[in-house]
Amino acid sequence: MAGANSSRSKVVIVVVALVAVLGAIWIFFPDPAKDAGGKNRGDATADSKGTQLPPPPAPSVPIELHGAANELSDLVAKAGLTPEERIQGVGQLLYTYRQGFGGNPPGLNEDVVTALLGVNEKHTALLPKTCAAIRDGQLVDDWGTPYWFHAISSKQMEVRSAGPDRELFTPDDLTLE
Missing domain, CATH: 3.30.700 (Glycoprotein, Type 4 Pilin)
Known part of the structure; x- marks a missing residue:
């Protein structure tokens, strides 16, 4: 029994450590396509100082x-x-x-x-x-x-x-x- 508890404890520790690492990655390395506010960078309407930015130009496709x-x-x-x-x-x-x-x-x-x-x-x-x-x-x-x-x-x-x-x-x- 003591060996099973020890084995179970090791698994729990590994799972907790893995969750902590994944959480840290998610928090400290956000999606590069998104800004700090979670918006897609292509949709940003203001810079970090709050200045309004024009929308990105639409790709022009010749007709x-x-x-x-x-x-x-x-x-x-x-x-x-x-x-x-x-x-x-x-x-x-x-x-x-x-x-x-x-x-x-x-x-x-x-x-x-x-x-x-x-x-x-x-x-x-x-x-x-x-x-x-x-x-x-x-x-x-x-x-x-x-x-x-x-x-x-x-x-x-x-x-x-x-x-x-x-x-x-x-x-x-x-x-x-």
């Missing part, structure tokens, strides 16, 4: 304009198109996006436009920033009303124009699925 971007822009913005032709052009634009990215651009109108302008995983713009159908960051119909986008699935998107009355979900709406 490449797709070879067919001007033609796709014409499908949604060219003068002389009927509203029906224009919404069909929006459908063609989304079809082209699905072919290149495997699914619909996510989100609301402004999110869809952002993806079409090249803020996407391939950094490829399907529309030029100067596209006449983009107003205030949204893709608009003939009446200047933003299109309404609803992803039915990853391969199907409902596009709705509010029509001449500029109100969504009324009888004069134009829709495309």
Whole structure:
């Protein structure tokens, strides 16, 4: 019995010593990616004296304009198109996006436009920033009303124009699925 107690005591001492060493390492050698306050250094907004620092610059990734971007822009913005032709052009634009990215651009109108302008995983713009159908960051119909986008699935998107009355979900709406 005395030998078992002695052996058990040695194990307890080793475990306690190991925990103490690991605790000391954790306390005295903090994560090098974090500052003294525990924040990620990349997120720091003040230096050690409390002076506000600007956020680190976002990495700039060049956006490449797709070879067919001007033609796709014409499908949604060219003068002389009927509203029906224009919404069909929006459908063609989304079809082209699905072919290149495997699914619909996510989100609301402004999110869809952002993806079409090249803020996407391939950094490829399907529309030029100067596209006449983009107003205030949204893709608009003939009446200047933003299109309404609803992803039915990853391969199907409902596009709705509010029509001449500029109100969504009324009888004069134009829709495309």
